[in-house]
Amino acid sequence: MQKILIIGSKGMLGQELVKTFKKDGDYKVIAWDREDIDITREKEVSKKIGFTKPNVIINAAAYNAVDKCESDKKEYKLALDINGKAPGYLAASAKKNKAILVHYSTNYVFNGEPEIPEPAGCSHSCASCSLHQGFQPEIGFNEDAKTSPINNYGKSKLLGEKEVEKNIKKYYIIRTSWLFGKPAISKDAKRSFFDIMLEVGKNPPADGKEVKAVEDENACFTYAPDLAKKTKEIVDAKKPFGIYHIVNSGPCTWYEAVVELYKQAKIKTKVIPVEGSEFPRPAKRPFYSVLVNTKLNPMRSWKEALKEYLKK
Numbered sequence: 001m002q003k004i005l006i007i008g009s010k011g012m013l014g015q016e017l018v019k020t021f022k023k024d025g026d027y028k029v030i031a032w033d034r035e036d037i038d039i040t041r042e043k044e045v046s047k048k049i050g051f052t053k054p055n056v057i058i059n060a061a062a063y064n065a066v067d068k069c070e071s072d073k074k075e076y077k078l079a080l081d082i083n084g085k086a087p088g089y090l091a092a093s094a095k096k097n098k099a100i101l102v103h104y105s106t107n108y109v110f111n112g113e114p115e116i117p118e119p120a121g122c123s124h125s126c127a128s129c130s131l132h133q134g135f136q137p138e139i140g141f142n143e144d145a146k147t148s149p150i151n152n153y154g155k156s157k158l159l160g161e162k163e164v165e166k167n168i169k170k171y172y173i174i175r176t177s178w179l180f181g182k183p184a185i186s187k188d189a190k191r192s193f194f195d196i197m198l199e200v201g202k203n204p205p206a207d208g209k210e211v212k213a214v215e216d217e218n219a220c221f222t223y224a225p226d227l228a229k230k231t232k233e234i235v236d237a238k239k240p241f242g243i244y245h246i247v248n249s250g251p252c253t254w255y256e257a258v259v260e261l262y263k264q265a266k267i268k269t270k271v272i273p274v275e276g277s278e279f280p281r282p283a284k285r286p287f288y289s290v291l292v293n294t295k296l297n298p299m300r301s302w303k304e305a306l307k308e309y310l311k312k
């Protein structure tokens, strides 16, 4: 039997990881959250993990307040401690106890300007290049793409990736984006975009009875239960260690997402596409941060996953 330690077990993803691994009798699941461990305390991490001796450690704990850590220096320090340094402590403890480490990162480690791929064999004298006929490039960032975050949250998560890579070889870094699902248990838990937009759609603002949604940010939604299952598949199959991109299929904008949500939920409120500049926020968001997965079977589309979420 494998002993698996899930940290951040009350978070949006953590709860689903606990459920998913508990269903399999081959795993003994130990679920920890903030009251059981503070991952920013190096000695505490080393002592508690040394005592527990897990075979697998999954770190789903994180600092996710993207705007707060852009405008407030103390918050940025906290983000660097939780997202940046703590994964290094977990990696060192995992290595010492011969465990493997699964850690999550984000599409915000990229700057939003992906390189446009060319077909294999293209000589770049494209006026005479027939290879482009019918070639549909998958535009986005693959697992090896150059990282270059444009906000503090992204910088803190990139530091976490580097600390993991520096401290252990047996790691899976799973980058994901725009997570949705059952909110985390803690009192300050962020609700996911779909929950917020459902409420707004049912009670639209009095002025105009329409909802505005940003149309110039593109990424992929990820349903937390799907990500948890895919994580288990990677661990079970003993996939090669390294970086993975896991998202539901089909990039979209926030605007397209609200239109689909209201269609599925039969909400009649009108949705108006607007530029991100209509909602000024402290942290810049990448314009196009679609994660391209070249290593795993793709997951179902976000629209199907949304259907399941709404049913629940």
Ligand SMILES: NC(=O)c1ccc[n+]([C@@H]2O[C@H](COP(=O)([O-])OP(=O)(O)OC[C@H]3O[C@@H](n4cnc5c(N)ncnc54)[C@H](OP(=O)(O)O)[C@@H]3O)[C@@H](O)[C@H]2O)c1
Binding pocket: 007, 008, 009, 010, 011, 012, 013, 014, 033, 034, 037, 038, 039, 040, 059, 060, 061, 062, 063, 064, 082, 103, 104, 105, 106, 107, 157, 176, 177, 178, 179, 180, 183, 184, 185, 186, 187, 188, 189
């Ligand atoms: N949410 C997204 O849209 C999104 C997008 C891309 C990537 N990700 C990544 O996906 C992973 C899971 O995110 P999530 O949305 O499920 O996170 P979440 O809901 O915010 O859950 C994180 C959990 O970690 C706990 N935690 C925070 N600091 C801790 C500490 N110092 N020690 C121990 N526990 C601590 C939190 O407790 P408190 O609530 O009490 O703080 C919370 O229960 C993270 O790595 C995140 O960066 C998320």
